[in-house]
Amino acid sequence: MIVTVTFNPAIDKTARIDALCPHGLNRLGQVEQDVGGKGVNVSKMLAALGQDSVACGFAAGQAGRQVVETLRAWPGGHITPDFVSIPGETRTNLKLVEPDGALTELNESGPAASPAHLETLTRTLLGHAGPGTLFVLAGSIGPGVPEEIYRTLTLRLRAAGARVLADADGPLFARAVQAAPDVVKPNAFELCQYFGVETTDAVDELAAMGRALTEQGVGLVCISMGSRGACFVQGQTAWYAPALPIVPASTVGAGDAMLAGVACGMDRRLPLEGCLKLGMAASAAACTTPGTRPPELAAVEALLPGAALQQCGKSL
Numbered sequence: 549m550i551v552t553v554t555f556n557p558a559i560d561k562t563a564r565i566d567a568l569c570p571h572g573l574n575r576l577g578q579v580e581q582d583v584g585g586k587g588v589n590v591s592k593m594l595a596a597l598g599q600d601s602v603a604c605g606f607a608a609g610q611a612g613r614q615v616v617e618t619l620r621a622w623p624g625g626h627i628t629p630d631f632v633s634i635p636g637e638t639r640t641n642l643k644l645v646e647p648d649g650a651l652t653e654l655n656e657s658g659p660a661a662s663p664a665h666l667e668t669l670t671r672t673l674l675g676h677a678g679p680g681t682l683f684v685l686a687g688s689i690g691p692g693v694p695e696e697i698y699r700t701l702t703l704r705l706r707a708a709g710a711r712v713l714a715d716a717d718g719p720l721f722a723r724a725v726q727a728a729p730d731v732v733k734p735n736a737f738e739l740c741q742y743f744g745v746e747t748t749d750a751v752d753e754l755a756a757m758g759r760a761l762t763e764q765g766v767g768l769v770c771i772s773m774g775s776r777g778a779c780f781v782q783g784q785t786a787w788y789a790p791a792l793p794i795v796p797a798s799t800v801g802a803g804d805a806m807l808a809g810v811a812c813g814m815d816r817r818l819p820l821e822g823c824l825k826l827g828m829a830a831s832a833a834a835c836t837t838p839g840t841r842p843p844e845l846a847a848v849e850a851l852l853p854g855a856a857l858q859q860c861g862k863s864l
Contacts, residue, residue: 554587554605556658556690562643562839580839586687593808595626596842608659609637660691677708686715702727728765735772755786786860792832805834825855
């Protein structure tokens with residue numbers, strides 16, 4: 549069973565613009581609206597792969613009810629929402645896409661959660677935990693939630709026999725690493741930020757940083773590199789996966805789709821390389837749809853044979 553956790557879900561609006569004009573009028577075209585937040589996006593991609601998941605997190609106000617009801621009515625019935633209601637209003641995010649693919653994101657902070665709400669959600673998650681359960685902790689946490697929450701949850705969920713995949717940035721990521729999750733999925737910028745080095749997309753440098761995380765106890769490091777593909781590290785072994793050839797419509801949610809593919813493969817007990825290739829195909833297929841709308845399963849299946857991994861070895 550896969551459980552996704554979204555502390556700060558959203559209504560995502562993705563719009564096309566000719567060119568971003570700061571301090572001036574921007575006319576929006578082709579506006580797409582989706583329920584989102586990283587964990588929610590993972591559940592949506594899992595559903596596209598025919599994989600069931602339980603979607604947990606906080607939901608507030610009318611927008612929160614919209615998130616829950618949309619997931620409950622998701623085509624195929626693959627998503628079971630189990631959210632905790634809190635006061636306020638779930639956030640709305642605006643994502644502006646220019647013709648060259650440049651993305652500008654305007655994200656609200658979201659409603660505040662109290663310690664009592666956090667305890668209720670924690671009890672909910674532990675109620676799903678056990679051997680064979682895979683948790684995806686993904687995205688921002690919103691006001692009122694402590695930055696060590698991913699670390700705390702990882703320790704408690706793994707103590708209950710579950711496996712944990714974490715996707716976060718900044719202090720949230722740094723604290724999560726301290727609990728040695730089974731999988732982490734930073735992008736190249738986030739990984740370089742964690743190590744305090746200049747951003748790079750050099751595979752050898754990223755793989756070396758990934759190995760440093762595995763030496764701290766992380767099981768698998770999935771490093772998304774945008775149009776350059778991805779780098780994966782387990783122990784002292786690293787793989788580079790070139791980007792698959794597609795015509796992109798939107799890169800929003802591509803990293804979430806990769807994480808969903810890897811999680812799906814793990815839950816289905818695929819060999820490691822099968823998990824990574826499924827992550828690459830899911831991510832590429834997600835880029836061919838507008839907004840955070842998941843692709844059709846056929847699109848993933850069409851790309852899967854082209855997914856390739858080049859083992860880099862112990863010294864790059």
